[in-house]
Amino acid sequence: MRVLLSTYGSRGDVEPVLGLAVRLRELGADVRVCAPPDFAGRVAGVGVEMVPVGLSASELTKARPPVSEFPRFAAELIGHQFKGVLDAARDCDAMVVTGMLPMIAGALSVAEKLGIYAASVVFQKLSLPSPHHRPMAYPGHPFPPEVTDNRELWKLSAQTVNELFGAALNTNREANGLPPVPNVQDYLHGDQQWLATDQALDPWLPTPELDVVQTGAWILPHERPLPADLEAFLAAGPPPVYVGFGSMPMHAATDVAQVAIDAVRALGHRVVVLRGWAGLDLIDDRSDCFAIGEVNQQALFPRMAAIVHHGGAGTTTTASRSGAPQVVLPQLADQPYWAGRVAELGIGAAHDGPAPTVESLTAALRVALAPRTRERALEVAGTVRTDGALVAAELLLETITRNKARA
Known part of the structure; x- marks a missing residue:
């Protein structure tokens, strides 16, 4: 069996796909990954074949195009899907599709054109229509404050998605001999909708509106040791506080590194700073701080x-x-939701807004560093499952086998 995994976005969109790729390969499948060119080295590191597709995800993220440019960027990015993903998927039995919304729609269109099964995947439930939660509002498209019913909000969300991406998707579909899609939001669920999150962290409540399979989070085990100089820093004193924002460029005017280090120092702790796409770094040469690039976060x-x-x-x-307890400084999209979940579970604090001050971050850290928060974090850690990628891999291969038997 040959499977194509298609994703587009930040590392958070790529890393889970690699977790699935490794499990599929262990079960005997041939796997190919379509991803932004930024991650060629990461994909090669796990020994999976990669087809780079589209623009640099890091450059697109840092550019943050205005809402008025969304349709143009969407059309271009969907066009890349039809070119790159179409060629990569021609000899495949199935596709698994995730990433940014326009690229999911484009990759699903490729599967439709080729007549192969496609599972659509999201990494948080807020993208899935349900009467149990509100949709996320798109920048520049706030919901009317008088509308509070979740079903009505999802209808408004569908209208916004069509306005932003409908023409971009259908122009590319028509150019490839496919009929137009009247409702992009409905189209995004593919042949089967998967939710690749942990039930304890992101509980899905079944709803007649949508058939969802929650597989669990797709986790790629990392065996890489930490760098020797980082190990030396950790061994030289008590556990430090980690500060890092991954693939977020942190456009806030605040000097986040300065604020974060000052806040952590105010509470008497050492600091490990991740440079990341935000470009954070040390603010002085004191020995209580250490800056890192990408390392094994699991370690x-x-x-x-x-x-x-x-x-x-x-x-x-x-x-x-x-x-370990957490402090979440949400910047955009689903991040406020995850901040809220961390606070609700009692495993950390949700910072109010994306731009911290020394005072606000210090207050959040006090909550996180309290003994009860640490105890609760350890309790919850024991409930988070690690077999989500295996569950998804077995489900996919069973579906391929069943579909072949019917053919």
């Missing part, structure tokens, strides 16, 4: 006193598994 996080991060789905899951 690093359990050794932290607390973890300060942006609230991406992958980082939140890794932090929750570690047993």
